[in-house]
Amino acid sequence: AQSVTQPDIHITVSEGASLELRCNYSYGATPYLFWYVQSPGQGLQLLLKYFSGDTLVQGIKGFEAEFKRSQSSFNLRKPSVHWSDAAEYFCAVGSSGTYKYIFGTGTRLKVLA
């Protein structure tokens, strides 16, 4: 079955610390992978995407993610977190053969001053 798992429901980090949010997927076809961020009361904003090619992708706001096919993972990283990064983060998977993108349940990030 196709699925996306974000194992961490909540993560708390101190401002300036590094961040890694985990995402694992189960998908039959070659996946398209996405990370979205949702601030309170807002819609989802695309941070970055992976379709093919270089497995390390750069996104907006200093985020990056690495696609590891052998581990079925697409973890999101940031070297130094800012207070404004506090939000909920969603991993999603899709493919060229379908328009039904599957979203994970989200990871809520709290940033301590």
Add this chain to the structure above:
Amino acid sequence: DAGVIQSPRHEVTEMGQEVTLRCKPISGHDYLFWYRQTMMRGLELLIYFNNNVPIDDSGMPEDRFSAKMPNASFSTLKIQPSEPRDSAVYFCASRSGANVLTFGAGSRLTVL
């Protein structure tokens, strides 16, 4: 581009009333999606359209829910009659040829 525009942003209604949520996708995007977000179930795809035609409505929870897209720049999601368990944030998203979904700000529905 103003992005995906949804209205109303907030709706409070009483059980049994009809609710209509509206969406204007990004011009040129040929796919439109309606999602529902709740704490319990996360983000669920309700229905999506391609070139104004409904392609997959398997996520629509009940016959009380209906969606239309009369033209490329407008879509509605209607709930009639509404129930308290329909309370959620409803998102509209449109998709470009680059396979990226762009979401609206959402419509928060509360059914009393």
